[in-house]
Every structure is written in C-alpha cells, then in structure tokens.
Amino acid sequence: MGDLPGITARLDHLAELGVDAVWLSPFYPSPQADAGYDVADYRGVDPLFGQLADADRLIAEAHDRGLKVIVDLVPNHTSSAHRWFRAALAAASGDPERARYVFRDGLGPDGDQPPNDWRSVFGGPAWTRVTDPDGRPGQWYLHLFDPGQPDLNWDNPEVRAEFLDVLRFWLDRGVDGFRVDVAHGLVKQADLANWQEPQEILSGSEADRPRPPMWDQDGVHEIYREWRRLLDSYPGERILVAEAWVEPAERLVRYVRPDEMHQAFNFEYLQAAWSAPAQYAVVTRSLEATDAVGAPTTWVLSNHDVVRHASRLGLPVGTPRPNGIGVGDPQPDAALGLRRARAATLLMLALPGSAYLYQGEELGLPEHTTLPDEVRQDPTWERSGHTERGRDGCRVPIPWEADAPSYGFGPTDASWLPQPALWAEYALDRQRGVPGSTYELYRTALRLRREHALGRGALYWLSSADEVLHFRNGGVGVLTNFGGPAVPLPSGAEPLHASGPLTADGLVPTDVTVWYRAA
Structure with a gap:
C-alpha cells in the first residue's frame, strides 16, 4: 500500500x-x-x-x-464498522440508531425475503438480513454496493x-x-x-x-x-x-x-x-x-x-x-x-x-x-x-x-x-525529457492549454470530412482524424502540438490529433 x-x-x-x-x-x-x-x-x-x-x-x-x-x-x-452501524446492529427494530440507515422488515410470513428486488452494483442482492441481539433473524439493511457498505438514510x-x-x-x-x-x-x-x-x-x-x-x-x-x-x-x-x-x-x-x-x-x-x-x-x-x-x-x-x-x-x-x-x-x-x-x-x-x-x-x-x-x-x-x-x-x-x-x-x-x-x-x-514520449506530450499539452486559456475558451466547429473532427477554441485550431486516409491541415496552419508524427508531406494520419495556430 x-x-x-x-x-x-x-x-x-x-x-x-x-x-x-x-x-x-x-x-x-x-x-x-x-x-x-x-x-x-x-x-x-x-x-x-x-x-x-x-x-x-x-x-x-x-x-x-x-x-x-x-x-x-x-x-x-458508511462502513459496517462505523460506530453508527455497530449501534444499529445492537438496537432493536424501530430504535433511532437504525433510523440512520435503511432498515426494513422482510417480506413473506417469516420475513425471510428481501424488502424489494434491488440488486447491488457489485452483483447479488442489495439487502442483507441481520441477526438481532436476542439471536433471532431480524430486519434487512440496504447496501447498493458491498454488504460492508450500508446505505445511509438521508431523510434523517x-x-x-x-x-x-x-x-x-x-x-x-x-x-x-x-x-x-x-x-x-x-x-x-x-x-x-x-x-x-x-x-x-x-x-x-x-x-x-x-x-x-x-x-x-x-x-x-x-x-x-x-x-x-x-x-x-x-x-x-x-x-x-x-x-x-x-x-x-x-x-x-x-x-x-x-x-x-x-x-x-x-x-x-x-x-x-x-x-x-x-x-x-x-x-x-x-x-x-x-x-x-x-x-x-x-x-x-x-x-x-x-x-x-x-x-x-x-x-x-x-x-x-x-x-x-x-x-x-x-x-x-x-x-x-x-x-x-x-x-x-x-x-x-x-x-x-x-x-x-x-x-x-x-x-x-x-x-x-x-x-x-x-x-x-x-x-x-x-x-x-x-x-x-x-x-x-x-x-x-x-x-x-x-x-x-x-x-x-x-x-x-x-x-x-x-x-x-x-x-x-x-x-x-x-x-522524462524524451521528445515524443507520452509524458512530454502531456506536459506540453498542459502548458499550451494554460497559455492559450483553452479551458476558459469557446468551441466553434469547422467544416470537415465525415471521419474528421475539426474545431477552433480561441486562437487554436484542433483536428482529429478518425478515418483511414491521412488528411491535410488548413492552408497556412502552423502546428503547435500533435499526438503523433505527421506524414512527410504534413498530412494528419489516422488516430492523430493536431493543435495548430489558427489565423
């Protein structure tokens, strides 16, 4: 750890x-x-x-x-080890300690069926039955995740x-x-x-x-x-x-x-x-x-x-x-x-x-x-x-x-x-320090993002082929090629950053994004 x-x-x-x-x-x-x-x-x-x-x-x-x-x-x-839940287990049905969680009586003559059909996000039922302090089967509590994670009652x-x-x-x-x-x-x-x-x-x-x-x-x-x-x-x-x-x-x-x-x-x-x-x-x-x-x-x-x-x-x-x-x-x-x-x-x-x-x-x-x-x-x-x-x-x-x-x-x-x-x-x-590495790609992108205030900018879509995404954010143009053939940047575009190398004649290959200085 x-x-x-x-x-x-x-x-x-x-x-x-x-x-x-x-x-x-x-x-x-x-x-x-x-x-x-x-x-x-x-x-x-x-x-x-x-x-x-x-x-x-x-x-x-x-x-x-x-x-x-x-x-x-x-x-x-909370955790089932939380002091509140331990107090709830020691309490009886209807006691205020149980009102902090979602406790319900079970269905069926003996209350041995869950209160409803909800499922845990992690798999299995979202309800677990507890044993009361006197040793008898008691109510059920809700856990939308693990049984060690009882749901709180936010109406309380x-x-x-x-x-x-x-x-x-x-x-x-x-x-x-x-x-x-x-x-x-x-x-x-x-x-x-x-x-x-x-x-x-x-x-x-x-x-x-x-x-x-x-x-x-x-x-x-x-x-x-x-x-x-x-x-x-x-x-x-x-x-x-x-x-x-x-x-x-x-x-x-x-x-x-x-x-x-x-x-x-x-x-x-x-x-x-x-x-x-x-x-x-x-x-x-x-x-x-x-x-x-x-x-x-x-x-x-x-x-x-x-x-x-x-x-x-x-x-x-x-x-x-x-x-x-x-x-x-x-x-x-x-x-x-x-x-x-x-x-x-x-x-x-x-x-x-x-x-x-x-x-x-x-x-x-x-x-x-x-x-x-x-x-x-x-x-x-x-x-x-x-x-x-x-x-x-x-x-x-x-x-x-x-x-x-x-x-x-x-x-x-x-x-x-x-x-x-x-x-x-x-x-x-x-x-670190290796041109073209993913780490340096991120460092450069974050620096340029800040310098060009991209997070505070506004997006304007530009025309493009069906498998190309092309937009402008402030003074930066952005083009991503999702398709097969390499595609050109706009005439006169000055590349600022790219996720991968361009072709020898300056085209954007498939699965590459380019930032360029927009005119």
Missing part, C-alpha cells in the same frame, strides 16, 4: 506535469472492503496511510507548490448534520474541495418500489424511461444546495465535484446549477465511441447542457473505476466498455490503444471546461489486463460470481523508475497489486 507521505514525496511530479490540483481517493480509517470507500471514521486517517498530521503536511506542501487538494467524500454509505436530520460537520472538519484543515462519491444515490424513492430493469445509467436514447428508484432522485439537490452554502462561507475557492453516473446531460447538469456543485464528471463523454460522429454528438450535447446552467463541462477519459483508456481504445470500435479485462478475455491492441489514447487526450485537453487526469495516464499506462484472478480485491469479482473482473487492473501502482524495486513505488518488489513486467518501458524515468 502507498501512504500519504509517499504522495507528498511525489508532489513535485504533479507540479512539473503542470496540473492545478490533486484529488485523493479515500484515506480514512476503513476495513478496506472496497478500497477505502467503506469509511469507518470520516475524521481520521487509516494507519495504513499515516496519521492526521501527514494529511495536514500533504495539504500544506501541496499549497506551497500552488496545487489545490480535493479529498474524496463518501456520503451514500442527524445524517445531514453529521456530514455538514465532516465538511467543516476538512475545510478547517485547508482542503480545497470534495469529490462526492455516488452523488446521485443519496436519496431513494420513498416507497422503495421494485425495479425490474437493469440498475445502470440511462443512455440518451432512453431518457424518457422512468429513472431507477435508487438513483438521481430530485431530493439530492436540496442536500447539495446546503453544502454549497457552507463552502461559500469559507475564504478562497472551495469546490464540490459530483461523481454522478447520470444521463441524459440535461439531468446531469442539474448538479452544477449555480447554487449546487461546481463540477460533475462527464461520463457520457468517457463512454463515447471512438468515431467522429459519436465524439461530435457528445461534445455538442454536453456543452449545450452545461451552457444552459452557466457551468463548465468536466471532461474525463479514465479513473479508478474504468478500464484505462490506453487499453479501452485498443478494443474494436463499438465494443461495450468492459468491467475489467483479465486472462482469457479479448486483449486490446496495445499500440493502437496508446495511439488513440494520445489522440483522445489531446482532443479532450483542447475542449473548453475542466479536465481530470487519472494517475499514470500521463505515462500512457495501459490496464493490467493479465492480472492473476487470485490476487483480485475488487468485491465485484466475488459478488458477480467471477463473471466481472472489476477495477483492479486500473489500480495497480504506477511505475516511477524502470530499474528500481516495484518500479520505485516502495522499497521492495511487493505492491498491493502486482505490477506487470512490461511496465518498465512506461516508467517516468524512461520518458
């Missing part, structure tokens, strides 16, 4: 890379049933990762380098007050914002009605279908308006970032109205097919939706929950996004995936709005697609009956030094998930 002092030791890398902020996944005390997203204490640091003083030092050192710090907040559920004023206090605790320590986990899940439909459909997000074509009763209920917005008022009472810029798997875009942007959150990850963009029509459609739809509420669009291509885009884009276009890739699964084309990933990144970083990078993507890091199944830790693997390999492949520690133990991650070759041997070639020390 890494730790907070280890992150502090790598802050210079982030400053050199050219990012503005670092978002940390949960480091709170936790049994680690779901990589720390099962929080036992929201006001502490797990001994695995250090002490509270280490978090304070990390925040201070980041600020010294001009970096903001965003921490993960997990409000949909005590829950709302507790999280306002948690926000204050970290704001007072100097954090600059919160990435809110499962931001669309806090409020459930009051009747907990059965839901026969899959519990996945709705696509744009299904927007008229009823929303699942466990996701994107209108009541969540009252919560975030209250949080926003609290953040606005603090000096400086403090932000809320929604992890909300919500479609269509018109529903997602409700989370970033002026009195709610500041950003919401654009997962529709992350999942869009690698084709000009698909990319054009999602970019246009996203910008129109966020413009309607005066918010920026927040672009993202990879994170800790999805197959890294350097591997995802190496699968045939149109392949459904896999939930993990392992031994025996169709393997991505590594060279094609990296080529497209570089082009996709340059396209994304030219778009107006904010952009998030996932650790290691600046190295062109692929998914660990041959991770041995016996070392997998994602609860999805077990709860899906070994049908979904899950997220471990994108969470393997990244390589810093090609010839060091665990590629510089720690003092020995051991790391919490084993690293593949081929990652030596992606190590930072093999790429």
Whole structure:
C-alpha cells in the first residue's frame, strides 16, 4: 500500500506535469472492503496511510507548490464498522440508531425475503438480513454496493448534520474541495418500489424511461444546495465535484446549477465511441447542457473505476466498455490503444471546461489486463460470481523508475497489486525529457492549454470530412482524424502540438490529433 507521505514525496511530479490540483481517493480509517470507500471514521486517517498530521503536511506542501487538494467524500454509505452501524446492529427494530440507515422488515410470513428486488452494483442482492441481539433473524439493511457498505438514510436530520460537520472538519484543515462519491444515490424513492430493469445509467436514447428508484432522485439537490452554502462561507475557492453516473446531460447538469456543485464528471463523454460522429454528438450535447446552467463541462477519459483508456481504445470500435479485462478475455491492441489514447487526450485537453487526469495516464499506462484472478480485491469479482473482473487492473501502482524495486513505488518488489513486467518501458524515468514520449506530450499539452486559456475558451466547429473532427477554441485550431486516409491541415496552419508524427508531406494520419495556430 502507498501512504500519504509517499504522495507528498511525489508532489513535485504533479507540479512539473503542470496540473492545478490533486484529488485523493479515500484515506480514512476503513476495513478496506472496497478500497477505502467503506469509511469507518470520516475524521481520521487509516494507519495504513499515516496519521492526521501527514494529511495536514500533504495539504500544506501541496499549497506551497500552488496545487489545490480535493479529498474524496463518501456520503451514500458508511462502513459496517462505523460506530453508527455497530449501534444499529445492537438496537432493536424501530430504535433511532437504525433510523440512520435503511432498515426494513422482510417480506413473506417469516420475513425471510428481501424488502424489494434491488440488486447491488457489485452483483447479488442489495439487502442483507441481520441477526438481532436476542439471536433471532431480524430486519434487512440496504447496501447498493458491498454488504460492508450500508446505505445511509438521508431523510434523517442527524445524517445531514453529521456530514455538514465532516465538511467543516476538512475545510478547517485547508482542503480545497470534495469529490462526492455516488452523488446521485443519496436519496431513494420513498416507497422503495421494485425495479425490474437493469440498475445502470440511462443512455440518451432512453431518457424518457422512468429513472431507477435508487438513483438521481430530485431530493439530492436540496442536500447539495446546503453544502454549497457552507463552502461559500469559507475564504478562497472551495469546490464540490459530483461523481454522478447520470444521463441524459440535461439531468446531469442539474448538479452544477449555480447554487449546487461546481463540477460533475462527464461520463457520457468517457463512454463515447471512438468515431467522429459519436465524439461530435457528445461534445455538442454536453456543452449545450452545461451552457444552459452557466457551468463548465468536466471532461474525463479514465479513473479508478474504468478500464484505462490506453487499453479501452485498443478494443474494436463499438465494443461495450468492459468491467475489467483479465486472462482469457479479448486483449486490446496495445499500440493502437496508446495511439488513440494520445489522440483522445489531446482532443479532450483542447475542449473548453475542466479536465481530470487519472494517475499514470500521463505515462500512457495501459490496464493490467493479465492480472492473476487470485490476487483480485475488487468485491465485484466475488459478488458477480467471477463473471466481472472489476477495477483492479486500473489500480495497480504506477511505475516511477524502470530499474528500481516495484518500479520505485516502495522499497521492495511487493505492491498491493502486482505490477506487470512490461511496465518498465512506461516508467517516468524512461520518458522524462524524451521528445515524443507520452509524458512530454502531456506536459506540453498542459502548458499550451494554460497559455492559450483553452479551458476558459469557446468551441466553434469547422467544416470537415465525415471521419474528421475539426474545431477552433480561441486562437487554436484542433483536428482529429478518425478515418483511414491521412488528411491535410488548413492552408497556412502552423502546428503547435500533435499526438503523433505527421506524414512527410504534413498530412494528419489516422488516430492523430493536431493543435495548430489558427489565423
């Protein structure tokens, strides 16, 4: 496992890379049933990762380098080891301790059937029956994720007050914002009605279908308006970032109205097919939706929950996004995936709005697609009956030094998930200062993005062939070739940056993005 002092030791890398902020996944005390997203204490640091003083030092050192710090907040559920849930298990049906969570009587004569048909995101039922203090079978509690992650009852004023206090605790320590986990899940439909459909997000074509009763209920917005008022009472810029798997875009942007959150990850963009029509459609739809509420669009291509885009884009276009890739699964084309990933990144970083990078993507890091199944830790693997390999492949520690133990991650070759041997070639020390490396591609892109104020710009589409995406953002023209034949840049265009080499006569090959100085 890494730790907070280890992150502090790598802050210079982030400053050199050219990012503005670092978002940390949960480091709170936790049994680690779901990589720390099962929080036992929201006001502490797990001994695995250090002490509270280490978090304070990390925040201070980041600020010294001009970096903001965003921490993960997990409000949909606690750990089953949280003091509140332990109290709930010791209480009787109807006691106030149980009212902090979603407890219900079971169905059937003996109450031995779950209260409804909801399924866990990780597979299996979303309900677990408890044993009462007297030893008899008791009520059931809801867990939309792992049984070690009981859902909180956000209709309970005590829950709302507790999280306002948690926000204050970290704001007072100097954090600059919160990435809110499962931001669309806090409020459930009051009747907990059965839901026969899959519990996945709705696509744009299904927007008229009823929303699942466990996701994107209108009541969540009252919560975030209250949080926003609290953040606005603090000096400086403090932000809320929604992890909300919500479609269509018109529903997602409700989370970033002026009195709610500041950003919401654009997962529709992350999942869009690698084709000009698909990319054009999602970019246009996203910008129109966020413009309607005066918010920026927040672009993202990879994170800790999805197959890294350097591997995802190496699968045939149109392949459904896999939930993990392992031994025996169709393997991505590594060279094609990296080529497209570089082009996709340059396209994304030219778009107006904010952009998030996932650790290691600046190295062109692929998914660990041959991770041995016996070392997998994602609860999805077990709860899906070994049908979904899950997220471990994108969470393997990244390589810093090609010839060091665990590629510089720690003092020995051991790391919490084993690293593949081929990652030596992606190590930072093999790429820093090397023209054309993915690391230098990112550094240059981030520098130019800042110099040309692309994040604050506006997009204007330019005419192009069917398999070409072409637009202008301020003084920068951007062209991505998704098709087969190489295509020319506009007459007189002066290239600023490219995801790959142009042809000898200056044409843009397939799966390459070019930034050029627009006249």
